Every structure is written in structure tokens, then in C-alpha cells.
Amino acid sequence: MPTVVFYEKPGCLTNARQKALLERHGCELSVRDLLSEPWTEAQLYAFLANRPVCEWFNPAAAKIKSGEIDPRAQDRDSAMALLLEEPLLIRRPLLDTGFGKTAGFDDFTVLSQLGISADRTGADRQACSRPDNSTGCPEPG
Numbered sequence: 001m002p003t004v005v006f007y008e009k010p011g012c013l014t015n016a017r018q019k020a021l022l023e024r025h026g027c028e029l030s031v032r033d034l035l036s037e038p039w040t041e042a043q044l045y046a047f048l049a050n051r052p053v054c055e056w057f058n059p060a061a062a063k064i065k066s067g068e069i070d071p072r073a074q075d076r077d078s079a080m081a082l083l084l085e086e087p088l089l090i091r092r093p094l095l096d097t098g099f100g101k102t103a104g105f106d107d108f109t110v111l112s113q114l115g116i117s118a119d120r121t122g123a124d125r126q127a128c129s130r131p132d133n134s135t136g137c138p139e140p141g
Contacts, residue, residue, distance in 0.1 A: 007034040007094035047094045047101045053079045
């Protein structure tokens with residue numbers, strides 16, 4: 001049974017769906033609060049390294065949706081500073097598995113190694129459960 005350390009925003013409905021999916025596929029979860037974790041740059045970067053910087057951000061975060069923060073305008077250092085200062089901006093969940101670390105619930109390499117394939121999980125495992133939210137990097141405007 002694979003063990004997954006699952007960093008979530010407590011109370012997030014999407015994270016609840018994702019945890020349930022992992023458990024249905026036989027994963028043992030160790031759930032942690034993403035917002036209260038004392039992140040260091042090196043620890044957080046280990047989850048984000050496989051993504052473009054603009055995808056490090058939670059597209060449903062209020063400061064992203066309002067345009068106050070533009071993920072496309074961030075370089076590695078500025079993005080990391082923002083995420084460490086305000087963990088609510090971090091793309092979630094963060095998953096730490098025996099197969100690697102990743103941010104988001106759309107890393108097909110890690111998910112497939114956990115026995116989860118796209119055809120068994122539905123089209124959009126990453127989207128916020130609230131209907132007013134979107135996913136992915138904001139489109140250039």
C-alpha cells in the first residue's frame with residue numbers, strides 16, 4: 001500500500017475529493033496542513049521543480065483571480081518569496097510519495113505510479129469544487 005503525504009488546505013472540498021480518490025486506490029494518507037507547515041525554499045521547491053513557475057500558483061487564490069498577482073510575471077525567486085510569505089497561493093495539493101514529490105493533482109507520472117489513471121478518475125481532478133474557479137496559468141491578457 002503506497003503512502004502519500006498529502007498537504008492540503010483544511011476544509012477544501014477539492015482536496016477532500018482527491019484524498020477520497022487516493023484512498024479508494026489503496027493509498028495510505030498522512031494529511032498535513034499546507035498553510036501551517038513551516039516551509040523552507042528548498043522544501044517547497046522540491047514539490048514545484050517539475051512545473052513552470054506560473055503553475056506554482058493556486059489559480060483559485062483570491063489574489064490570483066483578482067489580478068493582484070500575475071503568475072506569468074514572476075520569476076523563480078519572486079514566485080518563491082510570494083509562496084513562502086503566503087502559502088494560500090501555493091498550488092495544491094502537494095503530494096510526497098515514494099515515487100516523487102509534486103504540486104497539484106494532475107501529474108500523470110506520479111498518479112499512474114500510485115495506480116491512478118486519467119480514464120479512471122474523470123477529466124478534471126484539479127479543478128476547484130466551487131463553480132466560480134478555474135485551473136491552469138491565467139491566459140495572457
